Amino acid sequence: MRLGYIVGSLSSTSINRKVADALVALAPEGVELVELDYSQLPVYSPDVDGDYPQAALDWKSAIEGVDGIVIVTPEYLRSVPGALKNAIDWASRPWGTNSFNGTPVAIAGASIGAIGTAAAQQHLRAILAHLNAPTLGQPEVFLQYRAGAWDAEGALIDEQVTAVLQGFLAATVAHVERYATVAA
Numbered sequence: 299m300r301l302g303y304i305v306g307s308l309s310s311t312s313i314n315r316k317v318a319d320a321l322v323a324l325a326p327e328g329v330e331l332v333e334l335d336y337s338q339l340p341v342y343s344p345d346v347d348g349d350y351p352q353a354a355l356d357w358k359s360a361i362e363g364v365d366g367i368v369i370v371t372p373e374y375l376r377s378v379p380g381a382l383k384n385a386i387d388w389a390s391r392p393w394g395t396n397s398f399n400g401t402p403v404a405i406a407g408a409s410i411g412a413i414g415t416a417a418a419q420q421h422l423r424a425i426l427a428h429l430n431a432p433t434l435g436q437p438e439v440f441l442q443y444r445a446g447a448w449d450a451e452g453a454l455i456d457e458q459v460t461a462v463l464q465g466f467l468a469a470t471v472a473h474v475e476r477y478a479t480v481a482a
Contacts, residue, residue: 299474301325302334302364306371306382306407306418313443317408317463318370320454324463329471334360334367336385347392354388361389361397366474367431371407373418383425390429398429402477404470406439406463414440434473439466 303322305315322331338353346354361367371378389397403426407415419440426433439462447456454460 299329299366299471300364301329301331301366301368301470301474302360303331303368303370304334304336304382304385306369306379308337308379308381312372313408313410314370314372316443316448316452316454317406317441318368319452320448320460320463321368321370321406321467323454324460324467326467326471329467331368332364334364336381336388339385339388342384342387342391344391350392357385358389358395358397361401364401365478366402366404366470367398368404368406368470369422371405371415371418371422373407373409373411373415376417377421378418378425382422386425386429396429398426398431400477401431402434402474403431404434404466404473406441406466408441408443410443412442414442416440432473432477434470437462437466437469439463 303318305312305318307314325331336357339357371382405419405422407419409415423433447454447459449455
């Protein structure tokens with residue numbers, strides 16, 4: 299199984315990138331996680347729907363080339379980061395070519411706040427529902443980031459967080475398998 303992962307933050311010091319890196323390290327046997335990078339996308343405008351830029355075509359192709367997607371996102375102003383929303387806009391256009399259509403998605407996120415990224419994840423679920431991307435309902439992963447959970451090299455060392463992420467990955471794999479069976 300090939301899962302794409304999207305880090306909702308473009309920051310080089312993103313704590314959600316640390317979570318994504320931990321997911322990659324914890325991937326079960328037979329599951330490959332590959333990053334779906336949207337950092338080269340310009341700001342979306344319908345003006346280019348007739349002549350899509352190569353970066354956007356590559357982005358859509360990357361989404362279509364995986365069995366399922368994991369989005370690990372921070373919360374900006376009680377919603378998703380603008381860059382992530384922009385990337386989703388590109389993937390859903392031009393009209394009739396929605397790259398998320400039918401693709402199973404799982405969502406996680408980390409924040410220094412006590413509620414993790416709950417509000418952002420709810421907004422993201424609404425967006426993905428509109429795009430016909432079946433989204434994993436449980437388990438929900440709203441991590442409160444603690445620097446001590448990672449070592450100096452950035453590897454996850456907290457056993458409780460490790461167990462949460464392993465359970466999330468197991469549920470994600472089952473979710474993707476369920477929708478692969480339906481599609482077949």
